[in-house]
Amino acid sequence: MEYKDAKDKFIQTWGSLGSLWGINKAMAQIHALLLISPEPLSMEDVMEELHISRGNTSMNLRQLIDWGIVFKTSKAGERKEYFTSEKDVNELARQIARERSRREIQPTLKVLKEVSNIEDNGTAETKEFIKQTKALHELADTADSILNRVVNQESNWLTKTFIKLLK
Amino acid sequence: MEYKDAKDKFIQTWGSLGSLWGINKAMAQIHALLLISPEPLSMEDVMEELHISRGNTSMNLRQLIDWGIVFKTSKAGERKEYFTSEKDVNELARQIARERSRREIQPTLKVLKEVSNIEDNGTAETKEFIKQTKALHELADTADSILNRVVNQESNWLTKTFIKLLK
DNA sequence: TTAAAGTTTCAATAATTTTTGAAAGTTTGA
DNA sequence: TCAAACTTTCAAAAATTATTGAAACTTTAA
Numbered sequence: 439m440e441y442k443d444a445k446d447k448f449i450q451t452w453g454s455l456g457s458l459w460g461i462n463k464a465m466a467q468i469h470a471l472l473l474i475s476p477e478p479l480s481m482e483d484v485m486e487e488l489h490i491s492r493g494n495t496s497m498n499l500r501q502l503i504d505w506g507i508v509f510k511t512s513k514a515g516e517r518k519e520y521f522t523s524e525k526d527v528n529e530l531a532r533q534i535a536r537e538r539s540r541r542e543i544q545p546t547l548k549v550l551k552e553v554s555n556i557e558d559n560g561t562a563e564t565k566e567f568i569k570q571t572k573a574l575h576e577l578a579d580t581a582d583s584i585l586n587r588v589v590n591q592e593s594n595w596l597t598k599t600f601i602k603l604l605k
Numbered sequence: 606m607e608y609k610d611a612k613d614k615f616i617q618t619w620g621s622l623g624s625l626w627g628i629n630k631a632m633a634q635i636h637a638l639l640l641i642s643p644e645p646l647s648m649e650d651v652m653e654e655l656h657i658s659r660g661n662t663s664m665n666l667r668q669l670i671d672w673g674i675v676f677k678t679s680k681a682g683e684r685k686e687y688f689t690s691e692k693d694v695n696e697l698a699r700q701i702a703r704e705r706s707r708r709e710i711q712p713t714l715k716v717l718k719e720v721s722n723i724e725d726n727g728t729a730e731t732k733e734f735i736k737q738t739k740a741l742h743e744l745a746d747t748a749d750s751i752l753n754r755v756v757n758q759e760s761n762w763l764t765k766t767f768i769k770l771l772k
Numbered sequence: 773t774t775a776a777a778g779t780t781t782c783a784a785t786a787a788t789t790t791t792t793g794a795a796a797g798t799t800t801g802a
Numbered sequence: 803t804c805a806a807a808c809t810t811t812c813a814a815a816a817a818t819t820a821t822t823g824a825a826a827c828t829t830t831a832a
Contacts, residue, residue, distance in 0.1 A: 441731050444720040448738060451716045458709060460625045474737050476729040491792045496810055517807060527740040542625060549618045553611040562643040564608050570641050571615060573694040658822045663780055684777060
């Protein structure tokens with residue numbers, strides 16, 4: 439396979455994958471492009487490479503910066519802003535884990551705690567409801583703790599842990 | 606909070622959460638409803654509770670069955686089909702982990718392996734591309750192995766592992 | 773068989789999400 | 803201070819995704 443085809447395929451794949459770690463296609467594609475680019479890219483560069491509009495590029499770059507996985511840089515003597523992504527994939531994973539915990543798991547835990555607190559009036563319905571929402575709360579809590587481990591340890595924790603578990 | 610409110614809130618929350626573990630709102634809401642229902646429900650029951658159409662209910666129930674987290678049951682002497690969900694949340698987590706590995710991670714690994722295999726022609730571009738896609742492949746591989754652990758062990762592996770890690 | 777009960781399919785429609793592009797806003801060098 | 807270079811905003815349009823509902827299909831009891 440040629441570099442050009444491989445690059446397109448990678449960007450395409452990463453883009454459709456995005457929708458399932460909770461970000462849109464353009465955002466994931468911009469990220470993919472920056473990840474494999476040896477040099478920072480300008481907004482124009484991104485627009486041209488991905489054939490997307492200026493507004494779209496601007497908004498999605500901002501979101502990537504919000505997620506903490508893309509950074510603004512400037513080139514000496516140039517007015518234009520350049521963008522580059524976190525290049526260390528372990529650090530990338532940590533950052534994503536951190537954001538997903540904050541954006542998704544924490545709010546869910548809050549709701550689960552709240553709803554599982556209703557008074558048990560003795561009916562099968564409320565008994566089952568309380569039992570199941572409590573069980574989900576516990577599960578989500580465990581998942582979150584594991585994510586936080588990933589976030590707070592050195593960046594190759596994931597690999598180390600896995601190796602340890604194999605023994 | 607009243608049972609009714611808590612129930613609505615739970616179904617609502619689970620529904621919007623669905624979009625981020627890769628299933629649509631109706632599908633997640635049906636799952637939530639079955640999860641907290643002490644008795645199996647008919648298609649009519651689900652339609653009424655969630656105010657969704659027959660077609661929608663039918664299609665989403667089928668998908669939930671495909672995912673392996675909802676089952677058809679029949680009541681003695683009744684023609685109608687009833688549906689019930691996997692009630693053990695650990696088993697639920699295992700099943701979801703299994704499906705996500707199969708549907709998402711495996712195909713991604715395949716593409717990453719393929720594209721990282723281009724010939725290094727010595728340019729900065731191909732060097733960076735190969736380096737980064739290989740690193741992603743390794744990361745995804747580790748993540749997948751961990752998921753498979755979850756899938757293949759007894760259902761409270763997750764909890765046990767976590768407790769062990771705390772020590 | 774038959775017809776009633778129940779389920780599935782799918783084209784049309786609705787709802788939601790993403791994208792565009794031009795105007796407004798900001799920054800900076802002279 | 804000005805104006806060129808660049809970025810952001812956001813209402814409208816496009817694209818995508820989900821939902822409906824009625825017809826087609828399937829199953830079963832008599």
